[in-house]
Amino acid sequence: MAGRGPGWVPNQHGAWAMLASPLLVGVLAGGPAWVHLPLTAFWFAGYLAFFATGLWLKSGRRARWWPPVRAYIPLATALGLVVLLADPGLLVWAPGFALPLGVGLWASARRRERDLLVGLTTVVGSSLMTVVAYAAGPGPGPDGDLGRAWLLALVQVLYFGGTVFYVKSAIRERGNVAFLRLSVVVHALATLAVLPLSWWLAGVFATLTARAAVVPPRGVSPKALGLGEVVGTVVVGVVSLLVT
Known part of the structure; x- marks a missing residue:
């Protein structure tokens, strides 16, 4: 896939730990559930779409950077729908990711993705997945704590x-x-x-x-x-x- 053009494979190696850790901590704390399988796939596909879109915006929307965007966004959307079919209640967490997503894409379009505030905003968005993964499992119990x-x-x-x-x-x-x-x-x-x-x-x-x-x-x-x-x-x- 990497040979097909740029933007297919993220080169920000530290981002993988920031993706995996909150998700895994939430799963282990709340207990595993079947919905965690599509949730994990959606989480990583969403990052691939976010990364590819950021590079496309940074390039000035050049066609050469468009193919991974065209591939990853539909994939992430389809997986997101699977997650919602499995657990519609998880939709309540979607607004919490809007600001980090928007800030990240805005920064990429202006070539400011390395700004300190952008990095911290991304951290907050990624860490929210701890709560989402926990809520998706049996951990909260009937009182939803x-x-x-x-x-x-x-x-x-x-x-x-x-x-x-x-x-x-x-x-x-x-x-x-x-x-x-x-x-x-x-x-x-x-x-x-x-x-x-x-x-x-x-x-x-x-x-x-x-x-x-x-x-x-x-x-x-x-x-x-x-x-x-x-x-x-x-x-x-x-x-x-x-x-x-």
């Missing part, structure tokens, strides 16, 4: 929000002392935010804070950053599930 799901989503926001600063301080803003300090402060505030939930979780975030201070100045490669993010994503997800 989503308290645990929102706490888990908050942890996802704090973690991935921190990675936006961390990765930027190590690559695009490398050498920018002010931005490095901002990244460390953001991580420290996240540590304080999770402290009421668990000392264990706060310990994980404190370690991430130390990483944010030490690693970027050393000039670590993007591959090494990516591997570190995989480990961080797994640890945060597992610990949050154990302590909430």
Whole structure:
């Protein structure tokens, strides 16, 4: 597929963790259900459509970038309809994704997709899937309580929000002392935010804070950053599930 033209295969490797983690945490917390199968397919197809559309807009709507848009949007739409047929109640969550989607596409059209605010908005939208996946399972019970799901989503926001600063301080803003300090402060505030939930979780975030201070100045490669993010994503997800 990649050989057919540009835009078919996303090259933002960190985005896959941001897609998979909230979804998986929500499934594990709320319990698996059959609707999670089409929901997962729709979630990833939706990202493929979003990525391809963003590149098409960034190119100035050039025809060369249109084929993956034409393929992925109908696929995501069809899968979305399957999800709604399986669980019509999930439609209530659709408006929550409108703002992140709109901001992301607007930024791509203006070649500003690397802006800090855009990254943070994307994090919020992605983390909302924790609650959606939880609500789709048997976890909420007859009273529909989503308290645990929102706490888990908050942890996802704090973690991935921190990675936006961390990765930027190590690559695009490398050498920018002010931005490095901002990244460390953001991580420290996240540590304080999770402290009421668990000392264990706060310990994980404190370690991430130390990483944010030490690693970027050393000039670590993007591959090494990516591997570190995989480990961080797994640890945060597992610990949050154990302590909430």
